[in-house]
Amino acid sequence: MSSPTRWAGVPLTDRRIERRALLINAAFALFGEGGEGAVSVRSVCRESALNTRYFYESFGDTDELLGAVYDKVADEMNAEVQAAIQAVIDAVGGTDVDRMRAGVRAVLGFSSADPRRGRVLFTEARANPVLTARRQIAQETLQQMVRSQREHAHPGDDSTATLVAAAMFTGAMAELAQQWLSGALGADLDAVVDHAVRFVLLTS
Structure with missing residues (x-):
């Protein structure tokens, strides 16, 4: 000690x-x-x-500590996602699709680079009430970001359609991360990202 x-x-x-x-x-x-x-x-x-x-x-208590662990890992992931998106913007201007691809890849890459991160953010967060609450806040933040981007790209869209799209994308990203971390989607990150982006485009 x-x-x-x-x-x-x-x-x-x-x-x-x-x-x-x-x-x-x-x-x-x-x-x-x-x-x-x-x-x-x-x-x-x-x-x-x-x-x-x-x-x-x-x-x-330990619940309070686990909340701090979640916040730290989530902040690190958000910083990496923002940096990845900004790098695309700086390099090629960055279309909506480019930014989406960079963001999805950053989330999955960050989580699998150290599997402990994915366990904190996605896997164990389902069971612990403190982490579940933190995850809900993170999802609401992501939904707000998606809504803002969609409203900017499609200013004439029905507001309900925007809310539904944001909710579906947020839920899909959490499930995608868990499936990627479990190994169920194989080991080719680029292929997973390409399919994920293609799916979002088909349903948008």
Whole structure:
């Protein structure tokens, strides 16, 4: 466990920030390998080499910690998706299809590059109520983004049609990610992305 001299000379605020990050990283590693059952106050403190009192300095319980893990991974994925879309825009201007392809590929690629990420964002999120709530917020954010893009591309469309399209796309992306992570769709990421984009175009 951490020794008193470990934080010598480090301002209190910085100590807390660093300890919180260590706990989140430890929980991510444990959760990503063994699921929710692998995460306890004791296991997280052991993994992070921190005393138990430091856990309660940042989190009330393990559910709160798991919520922080989800937020961290979701923020990292969103940043990667936005960077991928922006790269396409910077390179070729980026049509709606180009941006869609870049976004879908970034989501699937990010999730499978480290399977623990996919477990946090998609697989285990179905079972844990805290992660389910976080996932619902993430889906609502994605739906809003899809609605905005669709309204910009099809300003004359019926509002109900836009809402239905956004809801279907959001649900399909979550299921697509889970199937990709399970290996059910094979190993060719480019082929999966191409088929996904083609399907969206056919139903839009």
